[in-house]
Amino acid sequence: MRKIRILHWFIIALIVIYCVVFLSNIYLVVYTPDFMNFSEEFYQKFIFGYYTQFVGLAISVVTFIALFFLERGLKDTVKKGFFNNNNVIKFKRTGQLFMVSGSLSLIWSITLLIYFNGMTLFSGLSSSMLLILVGFGLIILTDFINNGNQLQQENNLTI
Template sequence: MKRIKLLYRFLIFINVFFSILLVVQLVLLIGPDLIYWKQYEDRTFGTFQSLIEGVRLVLLLIGLFKVQHGVRAIIDEGFYNVTSQVKFKKSGFFLIIYVLISFAYNILVMKELELNIFIVNFIQYYFILLVGIGLYIFSDFIKNGGKLKQENDLTI
């Protein structure tokens, strides 16, 4: 249980960091671009590029918050519970959506990126996709384990 609590604290740290990063991005990039309609001729999405990156960050942040809530449910209610199963499934869904949008975004802004950054982005998105699918599958393990535990408790 110590490691799960350590994971929970680490997720809190990561989520606070990403929340601060989102606020900074909103204040310094998205807000001024939309208020002053700053034109970027060299960017694919122009004024809305920072907004699209902010939306991607929000999807990642939601997925990580769901993981944090799922881990908290494990700490509070034990390993096999419906709350953590639902939270992990939702977090996997949000991470998969984040990756699909990021893949498309990376392809659309390909001409603005160097080749090594383009490839590294795809590798990162691939690993986040694996984590999202893993969380989705992990939620099914928790669901099936909960059913087995319930049947075992009824048998005794």
């Protein structure tokens, strides 16, 4: 249970970091410093022009929401134990959101790779695939939790 508490606090730290990043991005969009004021012809090189910068932000919002579900699931695990129905719902939703976020990020990275004729980095592809795998792993974990919950209920009825 100690490791789950450590993971819970780590997820809370990630949520705080995400909040700081979102607030700083909002600040930079509203109060753009002089060195970031680019001309219209600069933005014409991008897929969606000025709004291209918001695509990555929108994808990270999905990851941010998934972190909230993960934090709630870990909190329930600490309070009620590992095998309960709330964990199944929250971890499954977290896995689905991580898979959606990873898939959107993968599609965006491939789109950028094609649009810029291979002149972008491949690092986005690997992190997207990792996020998809984490989401898939959480969905598999929910099956184990569900089976454990059923076994625990049968054990309680036997006693």
